[in-house]
Amino acid sequence: MRETPLLTFYELLLARWGSQGWWPADTPFEMMLGAILTQNTAWRNVEYALDRLRAECTLEPLALEALPQEILAECIRPAGYFNQKSRAIKEMATTLKARFNGTVENLFKLETSRLRQELLSWRGIGPETADSILLYAANRPVFVIDAYTRRFLFRHGLCEEKTSYDTLSALFMDALPSDPALFNEYHALIVRLGKEHCKSIPQCEKCPLALMDHIS
């Protein structure tokens, strides 16, 4: 493991706020739905969408496969981009039915890098959504990079503004023990830190200095 402050930052964050209880979902499939719905969208709106969808049908692959996309789109409207997201969800359900006997369990029999490739081949699933699913639904040791994480690294001088996704992911993976539970908490803690202390790049009124200055 390389020498970086990343492990120390994690220990400080965990000591300050404790376990964040991510991901907020009852099943792996529901987690996958949330991962698509929350793309560039506030989590509150995802909760509205999931509640409306739950009122329409059970949150299982075969139930959604059988639900007309127009109905699905109407249910998830509060989460925004509802045409694109309903298409992504429908295709996910169709693929699970056609190639994985309709269960996430069979999908998750794939080895991690194979599973990542598989998810990335699905419409509407890019690097962050794929890695979120790998970590929070399949419990694989993969670090998720999102807008908060980029901000966190940049403000601590650990990356440039345009450093690639895979480079940032490797930064964490090389600096930390390969532990899904640790990656899970760390990412959730970074999001909490970002939500509570900073809103914009590269600086904001609330946190003119590095993010960690607020809790160290």
Add this chain to the structure above:
DNA sequence: CACCAGGCAAGTA
């Protein structure tokens, strides 16, 4: 009123 929120795909050069 403008801006943002746990991104992605498709088009262009």
Add this chain to the structure above:
DNA sequence: TACTTGCATGGT
């Protein structure tokens, strides 16, 4: 490969 644009709602 590297940029740009469209997608869409609800909160502040």
